Amino acid sequence: MKTKxxxxxxxxxxxxxCKKSKKExxxxxEVTIKNQIVLTxxxxxxAGVESGYLLKTVSPGVIYCNGIIDVPPDxxxxxxxxxxxxxxxVYVLPGDxxxxxxxxxxxxxxxxxxxxxxxxxxxxxxxxxxxxxxRQATLKSDNATTGRLFDKAEADxxxxxxxxxxxxxxxxxxxxxPTDVLNGKIYSEVIxxxxxxxxxxxxxxxxxxxxxxxxxxxxxxxxEHLHAELRVFEKDILKVKENQPVYFxxxxxxxxxxxxxxxxGKEVEPVSRTVQVHAHIDKKYPEIVNGMFVNAEIHTxxxxxxxxxxxxxxxxxxxxxxxxxLGQHTYEMQEVLPGSTHDGQTEVLNADEFLQKKVVxxxxxxxxxxxxxxxxx
Numbered sequence: 287m288k289t290k291x292x293x294x295x296x297x298x299x300x301x302x303x304c305k306k307s308k309k310e311x312x313x314x315x316e317v318t319i320k321n322q323i324v325l326t327x328x329x330x331x332x333a334g335v336e337s338g339y340l341l342k343t344v345s346p347g348v349i350y351c352n353g354i355i356d357v358p359p360d361x362x363x364x365x366x367x368x369x370x371x372x373x374x375x376v377y378v379l380p381g382d383x384x385x386x387x388x389x390x391x392x393x394x395x396x397x398x399x400x401x402x403x404x405x406x407x408x409x410x411x412x413x414x415x416x417x418x419x420x421r422q423a424t425l426k427s428d429n430a431t432t433g434r435l436f437d438k439a440e441a442d443x444x445x446x447x448x449x450x451x452x453x454x455x456x457x458x459x460x461x462x463x464p465t466d467v468l469n470g471k472i473y474s475e476v477i478x479x480x481x482x483x484x485x486x487x488x489x490x491x492x493x494x495x496x497x498x499x500x501x502x503x504x505x506x507x508x509x510e511h512l513h514a515e516l517r518v519f520e521k522d523i524l525k526v527k528e529n530q531p532v533y534f535x536x537x538x539x540x541x542x543x544x545x546x547x548x549x550x551g552k553e554v555e556p557v558s559r560t561v562q563v564h565a566h567i568d569k570k571y572p573e574i575v576n577g578m579f580v581n582a583e584i585h586t587x588x589x590x591x592x593x594x595x596x597x598x599x600x601x602x603x604x605x606x607x608x609x610x611x612l613g614q615h616t617y618e619m620q621e622v623l624p625g626s627t628h629d630g631q632t633e634v635l636n637a638d639e640f641l642q643k644k645v646v647x648x649x650x651x652x653x654x655x656x657x658x659x660x661x662x663x
Contacts, residue, residue, distance in 0.1 A: 321619040322612075323656050330615060335649035337611035340592040340640055341631070347587040348626050349525060351563070353516035355578040361508035362576075363481045368459040370499045371395035373491055374475055380489040384480040384506065391491055391503055393476040398460065402467045405453040409468060412446040419443050484508040487576060507576050512567050514545055514580050517560040525586040526550055532565040534582035536574070543571055547584065592637035594622070596630050598650040609646035609653045617646060617653055 325333070371393040378390050419439040426436045454464045460476045467473075487505035497503060514534055518526055532545040544567075551562035565582065567574070599622060600607050607619045622640075625633030634640065646653060 321657060323617050323653055323660075325615045325617070327615070330649075333649040333652035335617075335653070336647050337644045338647050339644060340594055340634060340637055342590060342592050343631065344590055347525065347585065347589065348628060349518060349522045349584040349586055350582075351516045351518045351522075351584065352579065352581050353514050353563075353565075355512055355574055355576055355580060356515045357507050357509070357513070357576055358511050361484070361511040362487070363484075363506045364502045365390055365478055365504045365506065366500055366502050367393050367476065367478065367497055368456065368499065369395070369397055369401070369476075370501075371398065371476065371497060373493055373495045373497060373503075376491050376493060378486050378504075380486050380504075382486045383484075384486060385483045386480055388480045389477055390480055390486075390506075391478045393478065393497070394474065398462075398476055399472060399474065401453060401456060401460075402462065402472050405450065405457060405464060405467055408446060408450045408453060412443065412450050415439065415442045415446050478503070480506050482506065482508055484510075509574075509576075512571075512574060512576065513548065514565040514567065514582060516563040516565055516580075516582055516584075517555070517558065518563050518584070520554050520559045520561060523550070523554075523561045523563075526563060526584055527586070531585045532582055533585070534565075534580040537579045537581075543567070543574070544569060545582075591625070591633045592641075593631040593633050594645060595647055596627050596632045598645065598647055599624065599632060600650070600654040607654075608640075609650045610640070611644040611646060619654070619657055 325335070372395060373391055374394045375392040376390075377388075377392075378384060384390070419436075419442075422436040422439040426433065457464050457467065460473075461479065462473050462476065484506045487507045488502075489504045491497075491503045514532065516532075526547060528547050528550065530547045532547060533542050534545065535542060545565040546568070547563060548566035549564035551564075554561055563584070565584075594608060598608055600619075606622045606624050608622045609617045610620050612618055620640075623635040625635045627633070
């Protein structure tokens with residue numbers, strides 16, 4: 287009998303020791319316990335908790351990039367004067383709308399008058415030289431002159447023609463009609479006009495300012511050809527194709543503007559490792575100004591993916607979590623691998639782990655707050 291009693295006591299002590307051993311291991315499970323929360327029906331209602339399965343939707347593949355608003359080279363004109371001078375009048379202001387041929391600036395300088403005077407003199411000399419060449423040609427045919435005099439007359443004509451042509455080209459560049467000059471009209475000022483219709487861009491002109499030769503006075507922009515010049519990282523450029531839709535925002539605005547991929551650069555910028563992508567803007571947006579910074583999305587494809595509302599996720603220590611509904615008013619925080627976010631929906635990359643689980647779609651913020659509070663205590 288004593289032996290049986292001792293055996294029972296030994297078994298009891300063994301069981302007690304096992305229980306103590308298991309109890310000592312409990313701290314290792316505290317993280318799991320702290321990641322769970324049990325609510326009452328009233329608490330669920332107050333928090334606005336709504337659970338459901340991950341949503342399956344068609345989500346575009348998105349490449350995020352940035353850039354600036356620009357115009358093609360042939361839609362931006364620099365206004366300059368080929369011969370230095372002083373600004374006499376300024377007829378426009380920055381931002382003004384102008385039409386092709388409209389006056390922009392008038393210039394004055396004594397050199398403009400001297401150039402016209404020189405053209406008249408060279409042209410007159412050319413006429414005399416041509417007459418002399420005709421005379422020498424006649425004498426040569428009659429063997430009444432030497433070949434040397436004929437050659438000299440011919441060379442004189444060529445030199446004067448070259449001088450007259452060069453001055454004539456300069457007059458055309460200044461907007462002066464050479465024929466008018468030969469008819470006795472001398473222009474005291476040079477008028478610079480708009481090469482095409484558009485808007486006045488950058489501007490450095492003011493009355494009386496001396497403008498050096500080839501110095502830019504202002505620019506004219508054709509806003510009909512505005513585009514977004516984007517920089518796409520090398521790792522993403524193979525996904526970009528012509529005609530893909532582009533959506534962008536301007537700095538300080540939430541309005542979404544539309545464009546499409548028109549051209550893709552063929553060279554990688556060595557420092558930033560980006561490729562230039564030209565996104566054409568079809569629609570007219572009067573508020574868009576050349577040089578504005580843009581944040582853009584290039585939509586490369588459309589795939590069926592599982593998503594969760596962006597508001598149902600919480601970031602902590604570089605990891606993202608959602609709340610899983612375990613039933614019986616019990617919720618557990620579990621890690622999510624997020625993909626791209628579009629229209630408030632975030633792609634779940636590890637969706638396979640959640641397909642059979644109900645997740646909190648609304649009210650998750652309140653549950654995260656309670657769990658965080660319990661961890662801090």
